[in-house]
Amino acid sequence: MSNRPAGHVARSTVRPHDETRRRGAVGTFLRTADGVPVEARYEPRAAAPEAVPRAPAGAPAPPLGDPVFVVAHGFTGDVDRPHVRRVAGVLRGHGAVVTFSFRGHGRSGGRSTVGDKEVLDLAAAVDWARGLGHARVVTVGFSMGGSVVLRHAALHPGTVRAVVSVSAPARWYYRGTAPMRRLHWLVTRPEGRLVGRYGLRTRIHHRDWDPVPLSPVRAVPRIAPAPLLIVHGDRDGYFPLDHPRMLAEAAGDHGELWIEPGMGHAEHAADDALVDRIGRWSVSAAG
Template structure:
């Protein structure tokens, strides 16, 4: 990372990080309100969002009651360079943020991902490791899922030149035109099976992108490491998070290895 070490900042700080595949991503550190450097939560957002979005700011505000927060703009989103690869190379972005959190002096680092970010957090945990806990909210269980109307529309957009242009113009998100190689990158279920840290899978019964079966398969693959919360009346990802769920998520994330 191309940064100069500061004297333990007590206020929010934005930082550009260089990933190990030479992509520059935007990150922001929001210290815990107590000033504690015990735990940092690295938050990976959903597709077409970014760290300055009001939904992410609201969630970060709840998390900061008990932990420091590192928000990142995944590649192709917000202030980050590059193009979104829809879950493939974004693991490098999360690793850069996790490394920065460690460098800032946090003893423990956990990841929290929403939708696209949930898949990225799972893959990061399997491919890089180095985090203490992982929470995946409203994530997919497989690639190229087209079983819902919203996912069919999304595929039509990201797989066409005109669709990608519309996403870039309307949502300021740059999506790659490069197809994935075969065999496809490690999917969320396979990633969950490789984890050796606690995994929390959160999914709503009103999710209109991915059915609850995706969450069940991810949690089942994690075996004894997996915990599943099926939330009645909950929709999809950041937009559906309410204070009660945010508090429960925070309490789960701050638990140490002994469950305290």
């Protein structure tokens, strides 16, 4: 664990993609379009991939054959949380992985806007993954991150090959469950934001959304033709099953819905077998 203050901008350790692969994991801080420093980590595929041919001197390097999974964690998560590391470890069996901490989380700068400006954080991570030479990018998001991957794919068409959204809401301002009512208290009340900062290590912005961002269900139709996988547990305590069903209906033929028996909410509830299935689906969907 670093003792650097949140928001510290480290000197980038990014290298050309062939050297990055040879050296293994790489950590850096990315700069978002609105200037927020976001901590990010790249890890190559765990299984030994096929050799990447070197380009002749002066020629551009060939793209990496491995897909890369860009993982968008849920609210109060960060790049070092055990459940995020576990998901990344399973996905590394299928390709390279980029993990990062959303603004206001972990060592990233800024304050959380609970799904609004976070699309800029994901965009920076996806751009980094593409800059490392990966032609096949798959975004995998959980809960808040699940809504962010939907909006990112809608707002930045052509930047990802496939999208996986796990335990995401279909619409904003939902208060139909006790956990969501507690979450709204945490976000909207000064005392709640203090609990978030000191109890959950999450710095939350005090301003309301203005304007209200594109909702997940309205974003979904704009993702096509990229394949979309929607995953939801039938015991999700935050969002009932009408949320994933609304998303799947909006996706039409470009979407696939998995309702997982006995599963709760987000990364904590997604066991290794499910994450492995997500990885295999993503490799196939990304072409």
